[in-house]
Amino acid sequence: MAAQTLIERLQGLKAQVASLPSPADERELEALRVKYLGKKGTVSLLSQEMASAPKDEKPVAGKLLQEVRGGLETMLEQARVRLTREKIQKEIEQEFFDISLPGSEPEFGARHPIAAVMDEIVDIFTGMGFQVEEGPEVESDYYNFEGLNFPAEHPARDMQDTFHLTNIERLLRTHTSPVQVRAMQKYGPPLSVIAPGKVYRCDADITHSPMFHQIEGFTIDKKITMGDLKGTLQTFIQRLYGPKTAIRLRPSFFPFVEPGAEVDVSCVICGGKGCRVCKHTGWLEILGAGMIHPNVMRASKIDPAQWSGFAFGMGIERIAMLKYGVDDIRLFFENDLRFLRQF
Amino acid sequence: MKLSYLWLNEWVEHSLPPEKLAEGLTGLGLETNIVEDRRGAFKNVVVGKVESVKPHPNADNIRLTTVNAGTETLPIVCGAKNVAEGQTVAVALIGAALPNGMKIELRKIRGETSCGMICSETELGLGAESSGIMVLDDSLKPGTPLAECIEIEDTLFEVDLTPNRGDCLSVLGVAREVAALTGGKLKVPALTPPASGIAGLTVKIENASACPRYTAREISGVKIAPSPLKIRRRLSACGIRPINNVVDVTNYILLETGHPLHAFDRRDISGGTIVIRNAAENEPFTTLDGKTHTPGEGALLIADAARGVALAGIMGGQNSEVKNDTADVILETAYFNPVAVRKTAKKLGIGTESSYRFERGVDPDGVPLASALAAKMMEEIAGGKAGGFIDQYPGMAPRPAITLSTARCNDMLGLDLKDGEMENYLSRLGFACKTAGGALSAKVPSHRHDIKEEIDLIEEICRLHGFTNIPGTLPRLAQHQVGTGGDMYARRRELNRLLSASGFYETINYSFINPLWRTQLEMADARAAAMENRINADLSELRTSLLPGLLTVTAFNLKQGAENVTLYETGTVFRMDGNGVLEEFLSAGVMTCGDEEIFGAKLERGFHRLKGILTKVIKAITGTAPEFARPSAPRKYLYDHRQAEITVGGQVVGIMGQAHPLALEAFDIDCGLVGFEMSVNALVQSGAKGMRVTAIPRFPGIKRDVALLVDERTGAGAVMETILKTDPAKIRSCRLFDLYHGQQVPEGKKSLAFRLFFLDTEKTLTDAAGDAIMNAILARVKETHGAEIRG
Numbered sequence A: 001m002a003a004q005t006l007i008e009r010l011q012g013l014k015a016q017v018a019s020l021p022s023p024a025d026e027r028e029l030e031a032l033r034v035k036y037l038g039k040k041g042t043v044s045l046l047s048q049e050m051a052s053a054p055k056d057e058k059p060v061a062g063k064l065l066q067e068v069r070g071g072l073e074t075m076l077e078q079a080r081v082r083l084t085r086e087k088i089q090k091e092i093e094q095e096f097f098d099i100s101l102p103g104s105e106p107e108f109g110a111r112h113p114i115a116a117v118m119d120e121i122v123d124i125f126t127g128m129g130f131q132v133e134e135g136p137e138v139e140s141d142y143y144n145f146e147g148l149n150f151p152a153e154h155p156a157r158d159m160q161d162t163f164h165l166t167n168i169e170r171l172l173r174t175h176t177s178p179v180q181v182r183a184m185q186k187y188g189p190p191l192s193v194i195a196p197g198k199v200y201r202c203d204a205d206i207t208h209s210p211m212f213h214q215i216e217g218f219t220i221d222k223k224i225t226m227g228d229l230k231g232t233l234q235t236f237i238q239r240l241y242g243p244k245t246a247i248r249l250r251p252s253f254f255p256f257v258e259p260g261a262e263v264d265v266s267c268v269i270c271g272g273k274g275c276r277v278c279k280h281t282g283w284l285e286i287l288g289a290g291m292i293h294p295n296v297m298r299a300s301k302i303d304p305a306q307w308s309g310f311a312f313g314m315g316i317e318r319i320a321m322l323k324y325g326v327d328d329i330r331l332f333f334e335n336d337l338r339f340l341r342q343f
Numbered sequence B: 001m002k003l004s005y006l007w008l009n010e011w012v013e014h015s016l017p018p019e020k021l022a023e024g025l026t027g028l029g030l031e032t033n034i035v036e037d038r039r040g041a042f043k044n045v046v047v048g049k050v051e052s053v054k055p056h057p058n059a060d061n062i063r064l065t066t067v068n069a070g071t072e073t074l075p076i077v078c079g080a081k082n083v084a085e086g087q088t089v090a091v092a093l094i095g096a097a098l099p100n101g102m103k104i105e106l107r108k109i110r111g112e113t114s115c116g117m118i119c120s121e122t123e124l125g126l127g128a129e130s131s132g133i134m135v136l137d138d139s140l141k142p143g144t145p146l147a148e149c150i151e152i153e154d155t156l157f158e159v160d161l162t163p164n165r166g167d168c169l170s171v172l173g174v175a176r177e178v179a180a181l182t183g184g185k186l187k188v189p190a191l192t193p194p195a196s197g198i199a200g201l202t203v204k205i206e207n208a209s210a211c212p213r214y215t216a217r218e219i220s221g222v223k224i225a226p227s228p229l230k231i232r233r234r235l236s237a238c239g240i241r242p243i244n245n246v247v248d249v250t251n252y253i254l255l256e257t258g259h260p261l262h263a264f265d266r267r268d269i270s271g272g273t274i275v276i277r278n279a280a281e282n283e284p285f286t287t288l289d290g291k292t293h294t295p296g297e298g299a300l301l302i303a304d305a306a307r308g309v310a311l312a313g314i315m316g317g318q319n320s321e322v323k324n325d326t327a328d329v330i331l332e333t334a335y336f337n338p339v340a341v342r343k344t345a346k347k348l349g350i351g352t353e354s355s356y357r358f359e360r361g362v363d364p365d366g367v368p369l370a371s372a373l374a375a376k377m378m379e380e381i382a383g384g385k386a387g388g389f390i391d392q393y394p395g396m397a398p399r400p401a402i403t404l405s406t407a408r409c410n411d412m413l414g415l416d417l418k419d420g421e422m423e424n425y426l427s428r429l430g431f432a433c434k435t436a437g438g439a440l441s442a443k444v445p446s447h448r449h450d451i452k453e454e455i456d457l458i459e460e461i462c463r464l465h466g467f468t469n470i471p472g473t474l475p476r477l478a479q480h481q482v483g484t485g486g487d488m489y490a491r492r493r494e495l496n497r498l499l500s501a502s503g504f505y506e507t508i509n510y511s512f513i514n515p516l517w518r519t520q521l522e523m524a525d526a527r528a529a530a531m532e533n534r535i536n537a538d539l540s541e542l543r544t545s546l547l548p549g550l551l552t553v554t555a556f557n558l559k560q561g562a563e564n565v566t567l568y569e570t571g572t573v574f575r576m577d578g579n580g581v582l583e584e585f586l587s588a589g590v591m592t593c594g595d596e597e598i599f600g601a602k603l604e605r606g607f608h609r610l611k612g613i614l615t616k617v618i619k620a621i622t623g624t625a626p627e628f629a630r631p632s633a634p635r636k637y638l639y640d641h642r643q644a645e646i647t648v649g650g651q652v653v654g655i656m657g658q659a660h661p662l663a664l665e666a667f668d669i670d671c672g673l674v675g676f677e678m679s680v681n682a683l684v685q686s687g688a689k690g691m692r693v694t695a696i697p698r699f700p701g702i703k704r705d706v707a708l709l710v711d712e713r714t715g716a717g718a719v720m721e722t723i724l725k726t727d728p729a730k731i732r733s734c735r736l737f738d739l740y741h742g743q744q745v746p747e748g749k750k751s752l753a754f755r756l757f758f759l760d761t762e763k764t765l766t767d768a769a770g771d772a773i774m775n776a777i778l779a780r781v782k783e784t785h786g787a788e789i790r791g
């Protein structure tokens, strides 16, 4: 049998290499590399023979050798990449990672629920065009009562049991309504004001606190109507409690408004079907409101024949109690961190 | 006010069931709720006749009876002493459920069968107290349902009246509203006017402004006895205890007409005269509850020739009250001035059904009706004979008609009512109306003291039209000049947001504190305002600082087991200025203790941590970094050397520091606390000049670290200042990253390690330039502080 030429052997090797199966693991990969490309590997031995090959065969043999070496190197590199990726993927698939471990929470504090609800309500009204005004918490009888059409020696004053200072003729305001008088005197008409703040009444049980918070709102312009009051409150309530909430106005009495109204909201707990919170009436009493009384305008030198306005006021604690399901008002002022941390 | 449905129906024609009535009245502004509904509640209670009574063989206090209940005769065991043969009684048959919750079943009582119960008034819910079983009129037929014989299946309302509607404080008052609501007719009895004058009695009004009308009616020959069941039941249902027929009549007519009345025993009116006069300065007076008062000169007395016999409009006197042997009565019905009654009632601390109504204004023209109704009733139930009548009515100024612009009414309500509709609403309420050229003139009924001007008529029209029938509209809100009132609110809110985000919980504490808390902190402050606190007498001072309140809640939370307490508050504090004027300031305070954990590392919430947070917060609010310096007047409630005055833009805004151990002891706190309090007003005034950006550097800078050895008592802040001032253009930052005392440094020294950052805005800094800056720094700190580089 005649010995094969170098070219023939290279061609054989090329065919053999082309049909090599891809290595299954790193050991096989290394074995292939050593077998063909190692110092004593097939390709290395053949390239040593190149020196003694006939001159006219050299270009063809050289080209073949390059092809074989290049093909092998490519195949081995692809195998290496594939094996590495398989190895990483396998490790990832098999690892245990405990996503149930508690997250590491940064130390945040919180707003007090009353303050948060107050800001929420103020935002709704400022969004509607009311501007914030604040007034002092210690007031004179004039701003708290007289200027708001509470005559001296009138039973209407019994509605608000008042704290008095002992060393000066002052009282702790019983409502945010004095801001009405102050703002009227400060700006004159027209005006649209929302007044949040602390108020005080001599009363303490699970739904009454001697100190609590109110928001007062009012507007004065030419031809403000009772319908405007209703529409404004309807919009406010729907923004606060959602578009399905309804309001109901009932005649009531507050000396500084007339006609005066108690405003009920369809129960936010049961949706109006009746439950324990709404005493099975389907309605919750949330606000007092009405058209600003002419005497209040006169006291602030505004002509009630030319101007009209509406005013409304609400207690924040009641709204917050309904919102968060708090049934004892004292929780808000105890400031127990176990309570405050829930917000 | 309690209101009986059946009683109301005697005064007005209508066809509304109780539920609809309550709804309708509520819609008119008289908040009405059903509190007791006995309709159909006595289905199995019938009239019975006691046929036999025998003692129980096994028990002394129990009797065995047989009772004819119409269709059958029942054995019934009865515990009442007053049961007797032949009595007509109320029998609860098996299956009956009584108002007190008792269910009647077939029972064996000590071996004897009982097929029902003979009822007492209390068991039937007819009165608060009763002795023994109720004995009925013998004319009633056994087996007749009890509800057909006596007024028992009533519905009781609670009517919540606003202070302006004193006219509704009666059956008649509510009936008028029902008539207006339904258009139904009011049923006012027509009574023949009495003869004028009472033999042997004169009435003299000395103070006509306090007593514009006084009437007296003579009733003779009454026999004092208990009132009939119907009267007693109605009084009890309305919360008034029946006493005797004469007194009950005065109370009954008060509830029915809203007019307080008073009955005097005529024997006790001496000198044949009644004088309505002011009390003398020190004149004592004993009311019929046995209490002696000194009403004083402002108070109005009803007196005879010798002495006071009643406190006008409030309560009668013990000296002239109706007694068991009273035969002749003088019945007073009057109109007293609301303010006069209120002043005296308030001064003496007495509140009665009578004063309550006078304070809210009764109907001066309704006086004769109330008097006549009472006289008639005393004839009917007390066997008296009504005689003459004295009516002193020096009068009240006539009330002019009120004019309403119908256009204005529509403008105000956002409605489009015709003149006729407005007239209709008002006349249903008893106003006499005329309209001409858009002006409606209305004459006000005498019972409506609350109607004074146009707006009051508008409200009446609005009420009758129904608040629910006003369509809602949205106004285009008018803007006044840009208000500044909201600035503080916005700043405070931003501050609260920052403090909350820094790990503090917002608290809201009472504005009134115990003055002891302040003195325990040695906050000697003569500027505190005192107040009268009827809820908690200890909390009698308006706070001048937030710290006492914060300390109190901190102590409370520590006692509840909290390990970390991080609280803040922003709120008003109150101080008197030198002229006795009370000023209000917005203050912010923080109190904190415990450890903070940041990625597993514990960090003490100490002075410097709080100082860092405070610096960040103040910079965010004002755009200016605060400065901290030892206060000129150190606070006693803080450690002498662990306190700093906070200054922003040259203005002192507050104080921070670590609480003094003695202060903590006073509040029973056994861990270290740091905190601050600052004036938000001062903070806002001091800063907020608006910040401007600095350009981002275009050339890289150089970082260098250096550790310096300085004396223990050299302030790190001073060293940093020296470093930064060495070359302010190029030394951009200097941060202390390590502070070390201990074995590695000589005694009395400490090591301060700084990371410095140098930058040139025009070119890249070379290492050589960095070295030059570093050398300048080292020379400067050595010269200024004796600082050596730590080898």
Ligand SMILES: [Zn+2]
Residues within 6 Å of the ligand: A267, A268, A269, A270, A271, A272, A273, A274, A275, A276, A277, A278, A279, A280, A282, A283
């Ligand atoms: Zn509900």
